[in-house]
Amino acid sequence: MALRMPDDENVRDRALRMADTDVASIATKQVVGIAPDASFEDACRMIAEKRLKELPVLDDGKLVGVVRRRSLMKFVANMLTEEEKARLSH
Numbered sequence: 666m667a668l669r670m671p672d673d674e675n676v677r678d679r680a681l682r683m684a685d686t687d688v689a690s691i692a693t694k695q696v697v698g699i700a701p702d703a704s705f706e707d708a709c710r711m712i713a714e715k716r717l718k719e720l721p722v723l724d725d726g727k728l729v730g731v732v733r734r735r736s737l738m739k740f741v742a743n744m745l746t747e748e749e750k751a752r753l754s755h
Contacts, residue, residue, distance in 0.1 A: 696723075697717065697720070698721040699711055700722070700724065701729055701730070705737075708720060708732050709737055718733065718734050718735075719732070719734070720732045720734075
């Protein structure tokens with residue numbers, strides 16, 4: 666089966682049909698989040714288990730930040746010793 670790219674008219678028609686749609690009707694209702702005082706390990710585990718790219722940090726239901734998978738990976742990479750980095754590169 667061939668993959669069909671939408672043409673400009675198709676995209677415009679869809680956008681016009683959705684113009685009156687409020688974001689609440691398409692937003693995720695059950696947000697997965699983590700507390701500000703949660704551990705680094707808990708954040709890593711939750712991101713891995715839920716297959717998330719981003720994890721909201723919630724304090725009493727209010728968004729206070731976002732932990733990104735990419736940021737966690739950079740943090741871990743920066744913590745590796747030169748010996749560990751050399752072992753991983755082979």
